[in-house]
Amino acid sequence: MPATTRPLLVDVHTHIYPPSYMDLMRRREQIPKVIKDTAGNEMVVLLKEEEGKGANSKGRPVGPQYWDRAEKIKFMDTHGIDVSVVSLANPWLDFLTPAEAVDAARQLNDDMQTYCETFKADHAAADSTSYSAQTGNRLFAFGSLPLVPGISTKQVLQALDQVKGHSYLRGIVMGTKGIGKGLDDPEMEPIYEAIAASGLVVFVHPHYGIENAFGEQDNGHALALGLGFPFETTIAIARLVLAGVLDRHPTLKLLLAHSAGALPALSSRLSSCIVHDPHVKDRLQHDFRYYLGQMYYDAVTYGPEELALTERVVARANNYESKDEQLAYVDRVNERRDLTAPEGVFPGTDRIMFGTDHPFFPPLEGQGDRWKSVDENLDAIAGVAGWGDAERARVMGANAVDLFGLEV
Amino acid sequence: MPATTRPLLVDVHTHIYPPSYMDLMRRREQIPKVIKDTAGNEMVVLLKEEEGKGANSKGRPVGPQYWDRAEKIKFMDTHGIDVSVVSLANPWLDFLTPAEAVDAARQLNDDMQTYCETFKADHAAADSTSYSAQTGNRLFAFGSLPLVPGISTKQVLQALDQVKGHSYLRGIVMGTKGIGKGLDDPEMEPIYEAIAASGLVVFVHPHYGIENAFGEQDNGHALALGLGFPFETTIAIARLVLAGVLDRHPTLKLLLAHSAGALPALSSRLSSCIVHDPHVKDRLQHDFRYYLGQMYYDAVTYGPEELALTERVVARANNYESKDEQLAYVDRVNERRDLTAPEGVFPGTDRIMFGTDHPFFPPLEGQGDRWKSVDENLDAIAGVAGWGDAERARVMGANAVDLFGLEV
Numbered sequence: 001m002p003a004t005t006r007p008l009l010v011d012v013h014t015h016i017y018p019p020s021y022m023d024l025m026r027r028r029e030q031i032p033k034v035i036k037d038t039a040g041n042e043m044v045v046l047l048k049e050e051e052g053k054g055a056n057s058k059g060r061p062v063g064p065q066y067w068d069r070a071e072k073i074k075f076m077d078t079h080g081i082d083v084s085v086v087s088l089a090n091p092w093l094d095f096l097t098p099a100e101a102v103d104a105a106r107q108l109n110d111d112m113q114t115y116c117e118t119f120k121a122d123h124a125a126a127d128s129t130s131y132s133a134q135t136g137n138r139l140f141a142f143g144s145l146p147l148v149p150g151i152s153t154k155q156v157l158q159a160l161d162q163v164k165g166h167s168y169l170r171g172i173v174m175g176t177k178g179i180g181k182g183l184d185d186p187e188m189e190p191i192y193e194a195i196a197a198s199g200l201v202v203f204v205h206p207h208y209g210i211e212n213a214f215g216e217q218d219n220g221h222a223l224a225l226g227l228g229f230p231f232e233t234t235i236a237i238a239r240l241v242l243a244g245v246l247d248r249h250p251t252l253k254l255l256l257a258h259s260a261g262a263l264p265a266l267s268s269r270l271s272s273c274i275v276h277d278p279h280v281k282d283r284l285q286h287d288f289r290y291y292l293g294q295m296y297y298d299a300v301t302y303g304p305e306e307l308a309l310t311e312r313v314v315a316r317a318n319n320y321e322s323k324d325e326q327l328a329y330v331d332r333v334n335e336r337r338d339l340t341a342p343e344g345v346f347p348g349t350d351r352i353m354f355g356t357d358h359p360f361f362p363p364l365e366g367q368g369d370r371w372k373s374v375d376e377n378l379d380a381i382a383g384v385a386g387w388g389d390a391e392r393a394r395v396m397g398a399n400a401v402d403l404f405g406l407e408v
Numbered sequence: 409m410p411a412t413t414r415p416l417l418v419d420v421h422t423h424i425y426p427p428s429y430m431d432l433m434r435r436r437e438q439i440p441k442v443i444k445d446t447a448g449n450e451m452v453v454l455l456k457e458e459e460g461k462g463a464n465s466k467g468r469p470v471g472p473q474y475w476d477r478a479e480k481i482k483f484m485d486t487h488g489i490d491v492s493v494v495s496l497a498n499p500w501l502d503f504l505t506p507a508e509a510v511d512a513a514r515q516l517n518d519d520m521q522t523y524c525e526t527f528k529a530d531h532a533a534a535d536s537t538s539y540s541a542q543t544g545n546r547l548f549a550f551g552s553l554p555l556v557p558g559i560s561t562k563q564v565l566q567a568l569d570q571v572k573g574h575s576y577l578r579g580i581v582m583g584t585k586g587i588g589k590g591l592d593d594p595e596m597e598p599i600y601e602a603i604a605a606s607g608l609v610v611f612v613h614p615h616y617g618i619e620n621a622f623g624e625q626d627n628g629h630a631l632a633l634g635l636g637f638p639f640e641t642t643i644a645i646a647r648l649v650l651a652g653v654l655d656r657h658p659t660l661k662l663l664l665a666h667s668a669g670a671l672p673a674l675s676s677r678l679s680s681c682i683v684h685d686p687h688v689k690d691r692l693q694h695d696f697r698y699y700l701g702q703m704y705y706d707a708v709t710y711g712p713e714e715l716a717l718t719e720r721v722v723a724r725a726n727n728y729e730s731k732d733e734q735l736a737y738v739d740r741v742n743e744r745r746d747l748t749a750p751e752g753v754f755p756g757t758d759r760i761m762f763g764t765d766h767p768f769f770p771p772l773e774g775q776g777d778r779w780k781s782v783d784e785n786l787d788a789i790a791g792v793a794g795w796g797d798a799e800r801a802r803v804m805g806a807n808a809v810d811l812f813g814l815e816v
Binding site for chain 2: 184185210211213214215216217218219220223226230231232234235238239242243258267268270272274276277278280289301302303304305306308309312313316340341343361362364372373376380383385
């Protein structure tokens with residue numbers, strides 16, 4: 001461990017497009033695709049909202065920050081990030097045929113392993129800013145699975161075996177479509193079972209947003225990213241929970257992008273809607289709110305008030321273990337038993353982890369080297385009312401070390 | 409004022425279907441419609457999710473609690489609600505032709521005025537539970553406007569004049585479609601201008617949810633109500649703000665259903681996505697978060713942790729008045745200026761108001777007369793960490809008295 005006493009900073013939400021993946025997108029005519037703008041610069045077009053709305057809205061600049069490891073390290077050093085757990089950026093392999101997806105996953109998992117293991121920290125830099133000077137381990141990664149329509153369970157499990165065999169891969173990144181029908185698809189059962197048994201972390205991340213919701217006015221992709229993405233994650237996880245996945249696989253480790261989107265803020269409303277609906281009221285073993293304490297969250301909320309809510313919904317979750325507790329609500333109120341989250345202690349900070357979403361949301365003009373998007377998320381951690389050094393240290397890095405078993 | 413010292417309790421989110429509206433729905437073949445189940449009981453079918461999924465999912469029981477004023481008063485007495493500001497339930501007049509909508513709005517506004525003004529509190533009951541024994545004013549209402557595609561601004565403004573002339577109507581209820589293209593439609597401008605000038609409160613409420621998001625598994629309407637509704641409100645208000653409506657009409661009083669859905673939890677993310685998007689980054693006069701302090705919220709969150717967030721995002725809003733403040737974020741962090749919401753004081757409680765969503769979410773089997781959905785929202789107010797009697801009294805009723813100018 002280095003001499004500095006500042007807490008370890010681990011980024012669990014940071015993406016790359018390896019060169020082999022860039023090549024896949026360069027060959028495509030439809031989104032996702034990489035095109036050149038009139039000046040010859042490469043642009044990545046990921047969202048429908050980025051297509052066909054004038055010369056300025058044909059995508060986002062894509063360059064070495066997406067694939068060059070030196071750029072990732074430079075970004076990490078600029079922001080004091082000791083370790084990154086990188087993941088393939090969306091839309092992963094979703095657009096490939098089963099055969100293509102199997103090949104691409106195999107290649108990408110090898111690429112990811114190489115990306116991490118061939119890195120040795122520059123000791124001069126590491127002495128001053130990194131906890132990882134001894135091991136040189138500043139990079140770990142999520143692997144990818146060929147999760148596409150028509151894939152066989154066997155092919156997915158073979159890819160999972162490959163990931164398990166790669167020492168630097170500590171999880172898998174997963175979109176919200178599963179193998180086509182969503183994360184509540186019964187066909188996902190053997191996959192969840194195998195992932196839970198592997199101990200690998202599943203990083204659930206959005207890409208598709210929601211359909212036909214943003215109207216005729218041109219708001220660029222602000223609403224697709226700002227609302228569509230978190231809504232997609234919220235829906236996917238609500239469906240997964242309602243399908244009983246966490247009842248059947250309580251050891252499955254789900255890490256939810258963007259602090260699970262709107263799930264924390266709508267979890268009590270969802271609980272109420274569930275118990276009032278004859279179709280689902282008896283389906284789950286626990287109150288819906290209980291399951292929020294079974295999952296993990298990145299801290300990518302951009303504000304301390306929002307981040308505080310994520311902590312609170314985890315903190316209160318065990319109070320909702322029993323359905324009877326919830327269904328006897330009126331009795332509970334009359335008895336004045338307190339089911340709110342405990343005050344003054346912050347158990348939810350055990351399940352929240354710093355992230356940046358690099359290389360998306362790059363620095364604004366005139367803002368220098370530091371990225372506003374990163375500083376807002378760091379400041380969110382610094383600003384949650386009541387949190388002390390211990391809570392901040394857990395969220396900044398210690399939780400990630402524990403969850404991913406990082407040798408730093 | 410009565411002798412009791414308990415705070416006034418005002419319900420700002422409580423619906424009715426007047427008899428003339430029930431007749432409209434009984435005559436229809438498509439949703440929204442009222443049908444009879446095999447036992448001859450009337451069922452209201454409002455959502456796509458309620459159609460065609462087996463004999464038990466053909467809608468929700470609809471009975472006198474939707475139109476009989478005595479049922480409303482009984483519900484209010486059971487839960488200690490002194491005053492209700494009732495509104496037409498969704499989907500309002502959205503499904504009518506312009507000519508039908510004009511007639512229906514005129515009839516409904518008259519019905520609403522009559523519903524309120526012909527009520528005189530039963531003094532025996534009022535002496536014990538109501539603040540309104542002197543005036544008999546326990547009911548106020550939102551009016552309706554003929555907001556449908558093809559309507560003329562003139563017709564809308566005529567209906568607004570009718571509402572202004574009805575003494576018990578203190579606002580108007582509005583869906584998220586505006587006159588067909590949403591609340592960011594430039595055609596809405598003269599309507600917003602007239603409403604802002606009138607001083608009437610606009611209660612913005614969802615109905616449509618979102619499309620094609622909930623997958624193949626049968627989850628009843630739990631997700632449509634639990635997530636689709638709040639997502640719809642969130643999107644509608646984000647679009648309205650991005651269209652500059654609150655920049656041009658800063659005195660417009662918007663009351664947002666279900667505590668604005670996911671808007672509080674995603675407001676910092678939205679702010680970040682806006683400033684990073686070249687299409688919208690220079691459009692607004694303020695940081696997106698500022699506008700959350702310009703609106704009003706019901707307290708229909710079902711949980712104290714969620715309700716606390718609504719208060720916090722209002723409390724911090726004025727810190728984001730300047731865009732320069734936001735765009736110089738990195739400088740701000742370096743200077744360690746604190747832009748989090750103030751601790752220990754709760755200015756956001758000035759803009760939050762108790763609501764029930766009656767007569768939806770009726771009591772669960774075996775739960776007696778009190779409604780779980782109401783008790784959860786009362787308990788949320790009671791349970792927010794840090795709030796004292798003054799904050800709770802504002803949220804329970806005093807804010808509504810001020811905002812609507814209630815003579816109670």
